[in-house]
Amino acid sequence: xxxxxxxxxxxxxxxxxxxxxxxxxxxxxxxxxxxxxxxxxxxxxxxxxxxxxxxxxxxxxxxxxxxxxxxxxxxxxxxxxxxxxxxxxxxxxxxxxxxxxxxxxxxxxxxxxxxxxxxxxxxxxxxxxxxxxxxxxxxxxxxxxxxxxxxxxxxxxxxxxxxxxxxxxxxxxxxxxxxxxxxxxxxxxxxxxxxxxxxxxxxxxxxxxxxxxxxxxxxxxxxxxxxxxxxxxxxxxxxxxxxxxxxxxxxxxxxxxxxxxxxxxxxxxxxxxxxxxxxxxxxxxxxxxxxxxxxxxxxxxxxxxxxxxxxxxxxxxxxxxxxxxxxxxxxxxxxxxxxxxxxxxxxxxxxxxxxxxxxxxxxxxxxxxxxxxxxxxxxxxxxxxxxxxxxxxxxxxxxxxxxxxxxxxxxxxxxxxxxxxxxxxxxxxxxxxxxxxxxxxxxxxxxxxxxxxxxxxxxxxxxxxxxxxxxxxxxxxxxxxxxxxxxxxxxxxxxxxxxxxxxxxxxxxxxxxxxxxxxxxxxxxxxxxxxxxxxxxxxxxx
Numbered sequence: 001x002x003x004x005x006x007x008x009x010x011x012x013x014x015x016x017x018x019x020x021x022x023x024x025x026x027x028x029x030x031x032x033x034x035x036x037x038x039x040x041x042x043x044x045x046x047x048x049x050x051x052x053x054x055x056x057x058x059x060x061x062x063x064x065x066x067x068x069x070x071x072x073x074x075x076x077x078x079x080x081x082x083x084x085x086x087x088x089x090x091x092x093x094x095x096x097x098x099x100x101x102x103x104x105x106x107x108x109x110x111x112x113x114x115x116x117x118x119x120x121x122x123x124x125x126x127x128x129x130x131x132x133x134x135x136x137x138x139x140x141x142x143x144x145x146x147x148x149x150x151x152x153x154x155x156x157x158x159x160x161x162x163x164x165x166x167x168x169x170x171x172x173x174x175x176x177x178x179x180x181x182x183x184x185x186x187x188x189x190x191x192x193x194x195x196x197x198x199x200x201x202x203x204x205x206x207x208x209x210x211x212x213x214x215x216x217x218x219x220x221x222x223x224x225x226x227x228x229x230x231x232x233x234x235x236x237x238x239x240x241x242x243x244x245x246x247x248x249x250x251x252x253x254x255x256x257x258x259x260x261x262x263x264x265x266x267x268x269x270x271x272x273x274x275x276x277x278x279x280x281x282x283x284x285x286x287x288x289x290x291x292x293x294x295x296x297x298x299x300x301x302x303x304x305x306x307x308x309x310x311x312x313x314x315x316x317x318x319x320x321x322x323x324x325x326x327x328x329x330x331x332x333x334x335x336x337x338x339x340x341x342x343x344x345x346x347x348x349x350x351x352x353x354x355x356x357x358x359x360x361x362x363x364x365x366x367x368x369x370x371x372x373x374x375x376x377x378x379x380x381x382x383x384x385x386x387x388x389x390x391x392x393x394x395x396x397x398x399x400x401x402x403x404x405x406x407x408x409x410x411x412x413x414x415x416x417x418x419x420x421x422x423x424x425x426x427x428x429x430x431x432x433x434x435x436x437x438x439x440x441x442x443x444x445x446x447x448x449x450x451x452x453x454x455x456x457x458x459x460x461x462x463x464x465x466x467x468x469x470x471x472x473x474x475x476x477x478x479x480x481x482x483x484x485x486x487x488x489x490x491x492x493x494x495x496x497x498x499x500x501x502x503x504x505x506x507x508x509x510x511x512x513x514x515x516x517x518x519x520x521x522x523x524x525x526x527x528x529x530x531x532x533x534x535x536x537x538x539x540x541x542x
Contacts, residue, residue, distance in 0.1 A: 002075045002171075003154050007031045013039065013146035015139040017344045017485075019125020021111045024061050027122045031152070033068050037107070038152035039145040040126050041076045043138065047104045049079035053097050053127075055089020055180065056109025057215040057278040058240035059116030063087045065109055065124070067159045074173040075153035078104075081173065084180035087162050088240060090215045090279030092368070092376035093184040095131035099372065100183055105129055110215075110278035113250035117243035132349030132373030136463065181222050184378075188223060191309030191371060192382050196389040198229050205388070206269035209381065210259045210283075213237045213245035216275040219378055228385075249276050251283035251365055251377075252542045253290065264288055271388065271395060275377030280345075281365040282377040284384055286395020292542075294324035294411050297361030299402050300383055301330045304359060306390040307383055309371070316357040318348050321454050321469055322481045322497040323363040324411040333406065342456050342468040343483070349373045350460035363413060363497065365542075400508070407503045410515040414538035415485075416494040416529065424492035427532040428484055431470050434526075438472065443522040447475045454481075472526065477501040480523045494533070496523050 010029075013020055013036050020036055027033055041047075052073050056062040066087045073081050082097060083089070089097070091108055098106045111123035126134045126142070134142075155171040168175045188194075201207070209224055211217035217238035224230045237245060248255040251274035263272040263285040272285035284291040291299070301317050304310040317331045318339035331338035339357055341347035345368070348360040352370045361367040366375030384395075391398060416424075438451035450473040455466040469483035478500040485493040498519045502508060523529070530536055 001155065003156060004151050005034070005154060007035055007149060007152055009147050009149055010035055011147070014143040015125065018112060018133065019108070019123050021114065021121060021123035024118055024120060024122045027061060027065070033065055033124070034072065034152040034154070035146060035149055036124060036142075037069055037072050038076075039142050039149055040107070041072065042145050042149070043141040044105070048077040050104035051080040051082060051101060052078045053082045053089070053094055053101075053103045053106030055084035055094055056087060057090070058086070058088050058242065059111065059122065059244070059277065060118055060120070060242040061122050062109050062242070063162065065122075066162065068154075069107055070160055070170055070175055071154045071157060072152065074157075074171040075155045078173055081175045082178055083160070083162065083175060085162065085165060085177055088215060088218065089180045090184070090219060092280055092372050092374045092379065093180055093219070095127060095372035095374040096184055096187055097178070098127060098129065099131040103129065108278070112278050113248075113276040113281060115244065115248045116277065117246070120243070127373075130349060130353055130373050133344070133346040135346050135349075135461070136465070181218050184219060185222055185227065187371060188379065188382055189227070191379075192307050192386045193389065194228060197382070197385045200385070200389040201229050205271070207234055207271040207273070207385070208259065208262055208269045209235050209272075210251075210256055210274040211235055211238045212247060212249040212251065212256065212274060212276065213239060213241040214249040214275065214277045214279070215240055216279040216378055219279065223378065223382070244277065251276050251281055252540065254540050256283055259283070259285065260290070271385070273381040273384070275381075276365070279377050280368075280375040282367060282380040283365060284380070284395070286399075289396045289399065291395065291399060292324070292363075292411055293361065293365045293367065294326050294363050294409065295399065295402070296380065296384075297323065297359070297367055298326035298330050298406065299398060300367065300380065300387070301327055301359050302402060302406075303387045303391070303398075304383065307386045310358065310369070314358040315355055316351070318351050318357040318360040320344075320347075320362040321471070322413075322483060322495070323361060324409040324499050325479075325501070326406065326409040326411075327361065329406040342454070342465050345373070345375055347456065347458070347465070350458055354460045356459070363411070403508045404504055407501060407506070408508045410500045410502060410510065410512050412498050412512055412516055413542050414496040414498065414520070415540040415542070416496075416533060416535050417539040418491040419494055419533050419535075421492045423532050424484055424494050427494065427527055427529065428470070428482065431482055431527050435470060438526070443525055444518055446478065446518060446522050449473055449475050478519055480519055480526075482523070482527055494529070496527070496529070496538070498523065
């Protein structure tokens with residue numbers, strides 16, 4: 001029997017870049033989860049009898065919210081729910097399942113790379129039938145509904161056994177608990193030459209993958225150790241834990257420092273990689289070399305034809321605006337269109353669906369292709385392994401050859417985290433107001449030749465996204481971008497992106513910090529970072 005429960009709105013259920021993210025204690029408020037899930041269902045249209053995909057990264061509160069969502073899906077008329085065993089489902093795997101089984105959409109429970117645990121973060125986002133994140137018109141409708149919601153629907157039934165594969169009935173709706181790994185692993189075998197990678201590994205090639213006690217552990221154990229033959233122990237921190245083992249599951253040099261130490265040590269493996277909380281980001285390392293996400297996108301685009309699933313070439317390349325312009329040079333050399341979008345994978349989905357792009361990437365360690373509609377950490381790792389297996393060169397040699405051909409975009413992102421929101425917003429507002437007067441200004445030896453605030457006219461759905469980051473272009477091709485992030489759960493995060501291009505005949509082996517030092521100083525002066533925030537240095541540099 002369907003129960004209609006009276007409720008009242010919460011004022012803070014506006015989805016951000018990747019769904020609704022808040023502290024666990026916020027989601028634990030009575031009716032908070034129910035209000036948001038019902039708001040999602042209320043704006044979706046006719047899904048009666050159709051399939052909903054459900055799962056998450058295993059963080060604290062994952063199981064409880066899954067049970068709530070199952071009951072509400074039954075009450076609202078879904079015909080079937082596909083849920084990952086143990087409530088586990090990586091974001092790219094969820095996208096694949098939505099697409100493979102023709103689901104109406106999916107609820108993905110994750111706060112991505114944010115920390116987990118009773119005092120940390122949780123999140124819910126809705127993905128549409130193409131497997132990608134809901135576009136802004138849907139997330140805005142969800143928010144508007146959440147502001148006036150007065151009831152939610154549920155059923156009073158026992159919890160579903162999430163720890164055994166099989167089918168269960170919930171108030172007339174079928175719940176199928178599925179293996180979260182099998183469908184994804186089969187897709188990867190269709191895209192990459194597993195035989196070549198197995199031969200590479202059997203020949204003594206050593207790799208190390210840090211799953212950061214997050215969702216990719218089971219996937220990496222199956223793919224890297226079982227199917228590709230890497231020895232046991234190749235995957236470290238491979239058991240998903242509700243608090244990620246007390247660590248921050250963000251694959252960068254700060255939070256994956258153990259992997260960095262391993263890859264820069266005397267007994268370093270040939271290849272190192274990591275992924276994040278929900279499995280959609282990647283970190284790529286060779287022996288004594290860190291490949292920035294921007295450089296990784298460019299190198300993968302230049303070599304993707306070596307993987308069987310992409311032997312036909314690319315339809316186009318897409319990158320988020322703050323991502324370095326290294327991929328632009330590959331696109332130009334290959335005669336391909338380069339699409340520059342706002343941050344957020346949902347913007348790539350339209351391009352992929354329209355056949356305008358094949359590979360996409362963001363500087364925040366997200367790379368993917370048209371195989372799903374999400375960025376995909378293990379996909380990027382397997383593509384790198386496929387390239388290494390074919391070229392039989394080291395990561396360092398591949399990057400040196402890439403820079404010798406295309407030049408090098410020295411690049412870094414400086415994150416100022418946990419800022420007081422009012423101060424951060426004032427900084428950006430002041431910067432925005434100064435944009436018209438900045439061209440022609442000189443800061444030290446740098447002269448600004450162009451300044452604007454990025455806006456995006458989607459070539460597919462014709463939507464307009466404004467205020468996506470302030471861009472400053474300097475003589476010689478250097479660039480600084482300022483942007484407030486939409487992925488945090490408390491305070492504000494200012495991201496400053498710094499980039500300088502060096503041609504193929506220039507210095508390709510400089511220290512990145514030294515190459516960007518004058519840009520760092522100019523960015524601080526122009527935006528008044530210390531003046532507005534009191535911070536003299538960023539919290540994280542990637």
